[in-house]
Amino acid sequence: MRGCLIGRFQPFHNGHLQVVERISADVDELVIGIGSADASHTVKNPFTAGERLMMIRKTLEPYEITDYVVPIEDLNRNSVWVSHIQSMAPRFDVAYSNNPLVVRLFEEAEIEVRQTEMFNREDLKGSEIRDGIIEGEGWRECVPDAVAAVIDEIDGVSRLRQIG
Structure with a gap:
């Protein structure tokens, strides 16, 4: 069975890693x-x-997780969003999401949806991690080492500080 998890992963953090590990035990x-x-x-x-693809691939490299990482562009048309994903990704049997809109869209397309446990959601929020990068504190412990290395490689700290 093949599962599908959609996220922005801005950046891919330790909560995402735990969700991927949990889902991988099911599929x-x-x-x-x-x-x-x-x-x-x-x-x-x-x-x-x-860059996000690099973060995910380098993080998952040491794990025995068979995965496909697929970029999905925004359509801003909810009625065709699921079919867009299906056209861009390998066939999948079940979708994983906690987002009410995403759950609804997959259910309307008659795709089974399973919700995932959220891990340390107070600290592991992309917006909080991005704020930490801008402020220069408390973000490295929230992301896998491979993600921090990619952010360093692309000079992501300077980028976020400049645009933030």
Whole structure:
């Protein structure tokens, strides 16, 4: 069975890693859709799809997780969003999401949706992590080492401080 998880992953953090590990225990393969793949260089979406793909692939490399990482551009048309994902990703049997709109859209497309446990949501929020990067404190412990290395490699701290 193949599952699908969609997220912006701005950046991919320890909560995302725990969700991926949990889902991977339920499925044979996992499709990770990088949402808002067309957005970058803003405070809400500072990293490109390619940079987020690097973050995810380098983080998952040591784990035995069979996965596909697929960039998904925004359509801003909810009625065709699921079919857009299906056209961009390998076939999947079940979708994972806690977002009420995403759950609704997959259910309307008659795709099974499973909700995932949220891990340390108070500290592991993308917006809080991005704020920490801008302020220069408390973000590295919220992301896998591989993600911090990618952020350093692309000079992401300077980027966020400049656009923030």
